[in-house]
Amino acid sequence: MHSLPLFFRIAGRPVILLGAGEAAQAKRRLIERAGGIAVGEADEAASLAFIALDDPEESAQAAGRLRARGILVNVVDQPALCDFTTPAIVDRDPVLVAVGTGGASAGLAKAVRQRIERLLPPDLGALAQALAEARAALRARWPDARQRRQALDEALREKGMLDPLGERPADAVRLWLDGAGEDGPADRAETILLTSSDPDDLSLRAARLLGEADRILHDPTVPETILARARADASRVRLTSESPRPAGPGLTLIVTWAKAS
Known part of the structure; x- marks a missing residue:
């Protein structure tokens, strides 16, 4: 992962916008939709900037000036000059789903966003x-x-x-x-037998169990890319050679939950 996904609260705050064409207007709508205020380069209170100038050299110079002031910069169509990129957004306010490609392909992000849009109910x-x-x-x-x-x-x-x-x-x-007082989740454990070290090969059920469990017991050779699918606050315990595990090929994950009552 080459970017850290974050949500900035910009309501009522200034955001620098340079440019006057169609791309700049699209960025203005994005800023205003989030409650921000589009301002010029001279504004000293801004911490974010969008640059949508027609001249690539002029854009690079503006990015350098703003970055020197500690301002995070997005330059339209020049991902190498961007400190941050803008994702494709599914808006179910206050739920936001952002799909980004790190500037690799806005079209791909849009296509994925459209698929997700159809999955998420309006309510x-x-x-x-x-x-x-x-x-x-x-x-x-x-x-x-x-x-x-x-x-x-x-x-x-x-x-x-x-x-x-x-x-x-x-x-x-x-x-x-x-x-809620009648039926809380019971203590339970589930065993996942991995058939691959590739996290993309996890079944939907295995991925869900990993994302919900309190504790992950795993073979020492289970790769970190798979363990990363678990919650960050879930404890992790390495299984030893003496630990019981199911028969058959593959690496073992045992996920457990504690009763919430």
């Missing part, structure tokens, strides 16, 4: 907002952060009560909280 943002408004109730029900995360993981899983891609009543979060 996904409403679910996020309902969860935000229920934050106090969640903390009251599960004061421990780990327990809270476990309960949410269970509700948000595929076919769970709050499945983000499934059908839900408008008051799904309230209904879930009303019945």
Whole structure:
């Protein structure tokens, strides 16, 4: 990974925009849609800049001047001069999905974004907002952060009560909280037998289990590229030669969860 994906809050803040053509207008719309204020190069309060000038040499010079002031720069159609790139965005406010290629191909990012757009239901943002408004109730029900995360993981899983891609009543979060004390996720363990060291060969189920588990027990030779698919806060334990494991070829991953009640 050559870039760090971040979301900048620019509402009410100045963002430098240089240029007047179609590309510059597209960047202006992007800035204003996020609540930012497009300003000129002289603005001393800006920390981001978009350069959409017709002359490549003029663009490079402007990028150098701005970068010398500590400003992060995006130069249209010149990825080598960019400190950051703008992804293709799926907007389900407040949920944003960004697809980037590091400037390699805006067309590819757009094509992937269009596929994702069809998958995400229009009410996904409403679910996020309902969860935000229920934050106090969640903390009251599960004061421990780990327990809270476990309960949410269970509700948000595929076919769970709050499945983000499934059908839900408008008051799904309230209904879930009303019945949350009855059924929490149980202690459990799942075994994943890897047939390849390539993370792209993980099944959808294996990738989901890795992304949800609290603890990962793994063969010492399981590559870091696969372990990276687990949550960053999941603990990792190397299996020893004496550790029990299923028969058959392949590398073993054992993923475990703790009860959230």
